[in-house]
Amino acid sequence: MKIQDIKESFFIAAWFILLTFPIMVIQVNPIENIIEWRWWNLILVGAGSFMLSFVWRYLMNRKAGQKRKESEDAEDIPLTQRLLRNPRFFVPALIVLGVFVFAFPFLFSAYQINIMTTALIYVVLGLGLNIVVGLAGLLDLGYVAFYAVGAYSYALLNHHFGLGFWTVLPVGAFMGAMFGVLLGFPVLRLRGDYLAIVTLGFGEIIRLILENWNAFSFGPSGIANIPRPGFFGVDFSLEASSRYLYFLMIAMALFTIFVVNRLQNSRIGRAWIALREDEIACQAMGIDKTKTKLTAFALGATWAGMVGVMFAAKTTFINPASFTFLESAIILSIVVLGGMGSIVGVIIGALVLILLPEYLRAFSEYRMLLFGAIMVIMMVFRPQGIISGVRRTYQFKGKGDKAVKTRETVKQPAPTTDHS
Amino acid sequence: MEPILEVKDLTMDFGGLRALDHLDLEIDRGEIAALIGPNGAGKTTFFNCITGIYIPTRGDVVISPPGKKRERINGLKPNHVTERGMARTFQNIRLFPSMTVLENVMIGRHCRTRSGIAGAVFRGPGTREEEQAVVDKSYEILEKMGLSRFVNELARNLPYGAQRRLEIARAMATEPFLILLDEPAAGMNPQETYELDQLILRIRDEEGISLLLIEHDMQLVMSLSDRIFVMDYGKKIAQGTPEEIKNNPVVIKAYLGEEIDA
C-alpha cells in the first residue's frame, strides 16, 4: 500500500463527505420546522468511501492487468466454467440440486415456498429478457409491459369469460408475442440507445393506460379474486396450493431453460449474436435485420406473457402498480448480474437478487439501491456478468485427425454492439 | 464474355456532395477486376451503393448470376443483395469479434439454410442434418482459406492478416458468384500480400467466383487484375488492362503526387 494511495483515498473520502453532507446529514421537517443533524452519517460516509476507494482502485488495477493478460492467453477458462464442464463435478451437483428442488416445498413453510416461486418467476423473466438484451443486444427497458399483458390477459379473460388458468396460459404467451411484434415493428429500425428509451416509453404508456382506462382495466384498484391454477378439479388447502404453484413454476422454468438453450444454439440464435456484434456486417452476410430483431423481441416477450399469467394466478390480485419501470430495471439487473447471454448466469442472478433481500431483512430496504449499484459496478468491472456465456464449439464429420476438440468452451467476452 | 454485373449511370448524392457521378462499369464472368483511385474518389461509396447499404440517387445495378435471370438490384436491402449472390468484405474489418472463427463463417451460411424457430426448439432430423452440413461446409471453407487451425478461436484474437482472410471466408460461405473486396491487402506485409494474391487467384480458378477489389497496393492490382477501373472525384476516368492503365496519361495525372510503384 503506497502512501500516495492513502493520500488519494483521504481526498476521496473528504470529497464524498462534502458531497453527501446536505442529503446524508441534514434532515429537515418543513412541516414542524425541525432540523435534525445526523452527524453519525458523516463518519459512516467518510469511513465507507475511504475503504471503498481502496477496493475500487484494486479492481481498476486488476481490470487493467486482465486486459493485458487476455491478449496473451486466450485459452484461459474461468473456474466456474471448468466446474460446469467437468462431469465428475457436474453430475453429482445436478443430482443434489434436483433432490433439493424436489424436497424444498416439503421442508419449508408456505411463506418460503412463495418466495421461491416468486424467484422462479424472475428466473423466467430474466431468461426471456436475456434473449432480447443478452443475445440480440437490444436494450429493452419496457419488458415489464409484456408481463403486464400476460397478467391482464388472464385476469380479464377470467373476469369476463370465466376462462381458466390452463386455457389462458398459452393465450398469455401468444399475447406477449403479439405485443412484442406490435411494439417491436416500429421501433426496431432505431439505434440502440433510442430503442432503449422508446421501449421505456411504450412500457410506461401501457402502464398509464391500465391505470387510467377504468372501463377496461378497472384502473388503479386492479382486479381481485383471480383463481389459482386448477388441478383436475381438486381443491387444495392453502399450503398444498402453494406447493402446487411451486412445482408448476419449476416445470415452467425448466421448460424455459430447455427452449431458450435450444434457441441460443440454433441458426436463429447465432444470427441474434451476430446482430449484437455488428449490425452492418450481419446484413451484408445475408441476414434479414428486421426479421431477426423481431423474432428476438417476440420470443423474449412470449416468456413475459406466459409468466405474467402465472403471476396473476399466484397473487390472485393484480393492479398497474406491479408493472412499473422499476420492475423492468430489476429484471435487467438480473440479466446484467448473471451475465448477458448466459443461461446459468441469469438463473443465479435471479435467485441471488430476489432471494437475498427476502432473507436478509435488514437488506431489503436497500434492495433497489443495491440493484442500481450492481448495474454500475458490473458494467465497469465485469460486463460479462458473474457467469460468462458458453460458446459452443462443433464437431466435424469425417475429418478424422483434423477434428477439433469437441464441445470445448471458450470464454465469451463482453457482448459488443456497434461501435459507430 | 458475358457480363455478370452491369452498372449504368450510377449516381450518389449526399446533400450537395456528389460522391458518384454517372458511373458505368461491367464485370465479366470469371474476371478479376480492380477499382482504383485516390483516397476519397468514391470507391467504397460505390461498393455501398451496389450492395444496398446506400440507395443510389439514380442509375441501374443489374446482375446476371450464372444460370439465373438478369435482375436489377438497386434499392434492394443488403441481405437480399447477398442472397442473390454478391458478397463483400469491409475496409475496416467487420467480423463478429466475440464469436468463434467457425461461427463467423457459419453466419455466412445463414441465407443458404432455412431452419426456423420450430426447428430450433424440436431439433428434428432435418434441422440436425442442416446444422451438420453448415458446420462441415464452413470447416471446409476455413481449410481452403488456411484458417483451420483457428476454428475455435475468437475472431478478435486472430492476427490481422488472418482476420482479413476470415472476412473473405465468411463472404465465400454465402455462395456468391461475385465477391467485392474492399482493400483486402491493407495493413499486410509483403509475404501476407503475396499469399493473398495466390488466394484470390485460387478463389477464381477453383471456385469459379469472380472478384472485384478496391486496392491501393498497385503491385497486387497489376499482377492480379484482368481489367482495371480508375475513379477520381466520383467519376470513372479510365478503364483497361493493367498495361493500358499504366500508360494512361489521365490516370497518371490523377495520381500525381501519388506513386505508382509498378
Add this chain to the structure above:
Amino acid sequence: MDWEYFFELLLGGLTRGSIYALIALGYTMVYGIIELINFAHGEIYMIGAFTALIAANVLTMLGMNELAVLVLASVVAILYSAAYGFTVEKIAYKPLRQAPRLSPLISAIGMSIFLQNYVLLAQTSDFLPFPSLIPELEFMEPIAHIISSAEVIIILTTAVVMILLTLLIKYTRIGKAMRATAQDRSMAMLVGVNVNRVISTTFVIGSALAAVGGVLIASHIGMINFYIGFIAGIKAFTAAVLGGIGSIPGAVLGGMVLGWTESFATGYVSSDYEDVFAFALLVIILIFRPAGILGRSTTQKV
C-alpha cells in the same frame, strides 16, 4: 373560443417548456459530446431541488431574509448538482469510454436507480413542501390571473440562461473545445484539447442547469419527492430528441413544443393522460423523425 383560457394554457406550456428546456440542455450537451443518454441526469435535477430545499430550510431557521435565502439556496443547489454530475461521470461513465455502447447506457440506468434510492433512504419517500422562494412581483398584479410572477421569472431565467450558454459555447475557449470534441474526439485530442476536462465541464454545466430548473420548478409547484427526477428526466429527454439531440437551440425548441403539447392536451383533451401525451410524442418522434426538428439526419458511415 375562450381566449383567456387559451392564453393561460399557452403561458402554462411556456413555463413547463422552459423547465424541460433547462433539463434538456444537459442531455443534449452530454449526448453531443459522448453520445450517451445520461439517464442519471433527471436525478441530478432532483438532487438539486432537494439540496435547495434543505439549504432554504436551514437558512430560514438561521433567520435570513427571503431574498438572501433564495440566492444562497440556489447557489448551493447549483454547486451541489454540478459536483454530483462531475462525480457520476467519473464513477459510472469515464471507465466505460472504450466499452461497447450498451455498457455505459446500462451503467447510467443503474446510476439513476442508485441516486433515486439514495435520496429516498437518506431523506424520505414523502412529498416535502418546498418553500415558495420566488417573490411576488407587485407590477404583475393586473395580469396575475393569467400568469403568476413565478412563471414570469421561470421564463425569464430560462431565456437568460440560454443566452449565456450560447455565448459560452460560441466565444469562450472551453466552448470551442467542447465543439471540437463533439465534432471528433480523437481529432480534438490530437490538436491538444484536454478531452477529459471538456467532458467533465460538460457534465458540470449540464448539471448546474438542471439544478436551476430544479429550484425553479420546485418553488413553483411547491412539492418535491425523490421520484420527480425520473419523469422530468424522460420528458426533458423527449424535449432534447424532439429538437434534435446534440443541438442547443433544438433543446429549447423541443422543450417548448413539449410544454405546449402537454399544456393544450391536458387543457382541452383530458388530464388523466398527461404523461401519456409526452411518452406518445417521444415514441412518435423517435420513430418518424429520429433526427428531431432541427437535427440533421446523418448517414451511418460504413
